[in-house]
Amino acid sequence: MLKTGFYTTKPANNSALVVLIANKAGKAVIESNASDFDKKVKMALSSAIKASANFTGKARQSLILTGIAGAEVDHIVLLGVGNAKECSLTDIEAFGSVVVRTLKMHKISQASILLDSFDGHSNQSFAAHMAYGAVLEDYSFDQYKTKSKSKGKDKVEIKKLDFILSEVAEAKKLFTPLQKIAEGVFLTRDLVTEPANVLYPESFAARAKKELTPMGVKVQILTDKHMEKLGMGSLLSVGQGSARPSRMVIMQYDGLPKTASAKQKQPIAFVGKGVTFDTGGISLKPAAGMDKMKWDMGGAGTVTGLIKALAGRKAKVNVIGVIALAENMPSSTATRPGDVVTSMSGQTIEVLNTDAEGRLVLADALWHTQEKFKPKVVIDLATLTGAIIVALGHEYAGIFSNDEELPKQIAEAGEAVDEKAWHMPMCKAWDKAIDSPIADIQNIGGASTGAGSATAAAFLQRFIKKGTAWAHIDIAGMAWADKDRPTVPKGGTGYGVRLLDTLVKTHYEGK
Ligand code: BES
Ligand code: MN
Ligand code: ZN
Numbered sequence: 001m002l003k004t005g006f007y008t009t010k011p012a013n014n015s016a017l018v019v020l021i022a023n024k025a026g027k028a029v030i031e032s033n034a035s036d037f038d039k040k041v042k043m044a045l046s047s048a049i050k051a052s053a054n055f056t057g058k059a060r061q062s063l064i065l066t067g068i069a070g071a072e073v074d075h076i077v078l079l080g081v082g083n084a085k086e087c088s089l090t091d092i093e094a095f096g097s098v099v100v101r102t103l104k105m106h107k108i109s110q111a112s113i114l115l116d117s118f119d120g121h122s123n124q125s126f127a128a129h130m131a132y133g134a135v136l137e138d139y140s141f142d143q144y145k146t147k148s149k150s151k152g153k154d155k156v157e158i159k160k161l162d163f164i165l166s167e168v169a170e171a172k173k174l175f176t177p178l179q180k181i182a183e184g185v186f187l188t189r190d191l192v193t194e195p196a197n198v199l200y201p202e203s204f205a206a207r208a209k210k211e212l213t214p215m216g217v218k219v220q221i222l223t224d225k226h227m228e229k230l231g232m233g234s235l236l237s238v239g240q241g242s243a244r245p246s247r248m249v250i251m252q253y254d255g256l257p258k259t260a261s262a263k264q265k266q267p268i269a270f271v272g273k274g275v276t277f278d279t280g281g282i283s284l285k286p287a288a289g290m291d292k293m294k295w296d297m298g299g300a301g302t303v304t305g306l307i308k309a310l311a312g313r314k315a316k317v318n319v320i321g322v323i324a325l326a327e328n329m330p331s332s333t334a335t336r337p338g339d340v341v342t343s344m345s346g347q348t349i350e351v352l353n354t355d356a357e358g359r360l361v362l363a364d365a366l367w368h369t370q371e372k373f374k375p376k377v378v379i380d381l382a383t384l385t386g387a388i389i390v391a392l393g394h395e396y397a398g399i400f401s402n403d404e405e406l407p408k409q410i411a412e413a414g415e416a417v418d419e420k421a422w423h424m425p426m427c428k429a430w431d432k433a434i435d436s437p438i439a440d441i442q443n444i445g446g447a448s449t450g451a452g453s454a455t456a457a458a459f460l461q462r463f464i465k466k467g468t469a470w471a472h473i474d475i476a477g478m479a480w481a482d483k484d485r486p487t488v489p490k491g492g493t494g495y496g497v498r499l500l501d502t503l504v505k506t507h508y509e510g511k
Contacts, residue, residue: 001182002100002138003160004131006171007112011162016075016111018099019045021057022118023082028057031116044068045078058082060094060486062102077102077111084118089129090418092121094486096133104156111158115165127163128174134161135182136487141193177313181501184309185494187211191301192479192492196277196294201239201247201325204276204297208249208304208323215311222248232364234343238357239326241281241334248365250372251307251321255314267318268508269375270307270500271365273358273382274300274325281328281354282336295492296358298479299381300325302496309501317509320373324365328357340439344368345463348439356443358384359459366463366470377406377508378470380460381496387452388474396422397478397495400457401471402464410471413503418487419495421473424454431458 010017019037022029028049030038038045048065049055055063059082066075079102081087081095103111113130115123138158165171191199191207199207209219224245227236232248239246256265278293279285285293295301300323307321335341339351341360345367349360362380369378388398397414399421401407407423414421433449436442441462445455457472464470478495481488488494 001179001186002135002158004135004175005160005162006127006168006175007162007164008166008168010112010114010164014110014112014162015073016077016103016108017071017073018077018079018111018113020081020084020114020116021049021078022084023057023059023080026056028055031118033114033116037114041068041070041076044071045076048078055080059087059091060098062098064102064106075106075108081118085120087121089125092126092129093133093136096130096135097137097486099130099161100134100137100158103158107156109156109159112162112164115163122167122170123165124167124170124174127165127171128178131161131163131175132178132182133487135179136185137489139186139189139489141190141491180312181309181498183312184305184501185497187308188301188305188494188497189492191304192295192298192494194294196327199297200244200276200327201274202244204274204300204323204325205247205249208251211304211308212251212311215308216253217307217311218252220250220252222250227364230368231342231344232368233341234349235324235326235361235364237335237339237341237351238275238281238328238360241331242327242329244276244327246326248325248368249323251304253307253311253319253321255310255317255319264511265318266376267320267373268504269320269322269369269373269378270303271362271369271378271380272300272303272321272323273297273362273380273384274323275358275361276325276327278328278355278357279330281334281357282330283353283355284330285355292480295480296383297325298383298475301479301492302381302475302494302500305494305497306500309497310504315504315509317504319504320369320375322365322369324361326357326361328354343463347441347462350436350439350442352442353444356456358382359443359456362460363463366460370465370468376469378464378468379410379473379500381473381475383476383479384474385453385456385476389477391424391453392422392477394477394481396420398422398424398453398474399471400424400426400454400474402426402461403469403471406469406471409503409507410473410499413506414499417498417502419478419499421499424457426454426457426461430454431461434459434462
């Protein structure tokens, strides 16, 4: 993880200084700290801005000045922060991300950032969130690149970013929990990016245990034998074609003291789809793009990263994370289309399409979670349907819920951290569409039903007990990105960790 520091004066060894430039009424504005520095370098900043055809201090613009006399650094980076007063926290995080990109582009490995005071934001909040954005941006997954690592030339690594402001203690205090959340996001990104020959049910379970046990999280691993005894025929039907046995991992984080009331201690549960590779099974997927299905464990990845984030920042809340891990392979032992399986709830399922497997693993995970932990809320995350990408693309996840408040709270939390989610409808017709002629439920809707994401949600709801507040978040369009975004490099995004951390903080912590 990128190193950051907060200081009252510039550390001597940094070769670059980043100066924040605002924009008012279309013109660059040099605030007080930047202005003092400008005087020191004989108005080099003002002259550069005047001479530049483009740079006006608009948000996310940058301009680099090199070899300026009296600067005491080799490079000065002017960073546009626009109308800083109206920036959201995620806008400020994007500034941190631009700093990282600009430094890398110019092969600068160490820099200081000179804060200035902007109305509407404290210096400490501005610095902490810029640092957070820089950290999130700096993620890379290169453990399988043997060459660029040993050469180390074409890759620029930023050694450290230092923020200069007077409120050092306050900035550190704000940044500490953000750094813990970033660690959770990075775990999710790592898990999602790992190839399926490395990350399969057993190794995923082992990794979760290794990451979380030292943080005081209780981690229980259910083997396929355990699950058979518990009657999880739905989950097991997905993994039975694979040589890799299925697993369920239960992570329990108790952030509340024993003295908290029983009602307070009732946990919030997060359940994740963890299909470590989805070939479709006997209902085989086409070859093109099948490699993408290594990230069909994205829901489980998010749940695991979320637990790490919450435990890391010592959230005052009791949380359960349950991940359903299976590999969906075609073989002579695989489930056939038309097979009927019995779920832990006792309901029978006709598996009409073995590629609609996510709902099958979730059915038993949701049921077990409710039976065992009696949670006050259950939220599941899953890369469940291609149809949600048709509906919402890569901008919003889809929320389906049996509750009125929960979807609003999730959407709001997503808006706050720029991990957006949209409330989708559920209705009786879609529930009816999954009645099976020979079993209790069939795992897909009829051919003319459409609404593939909603019938999937209706299926999940059959495994939610009356009175349990539940939301399902379909993250098929969000777990992976083919394009860079500010603070989210392309690849595994870690989507959902920040959203759910915010949801917990806003609505459940200490309540
Ligand atoms: N894992 C897929 C959904 C998916 C598709 C995620 C593309 C990410 C990108 C899921 O298991 C699946 O195959 N769903 C089917 C359901 C259908 C058979 C009813 C789908 O969406 O086509
Ligand atoms: Mn599938
Ligand atoms: Zn799948």
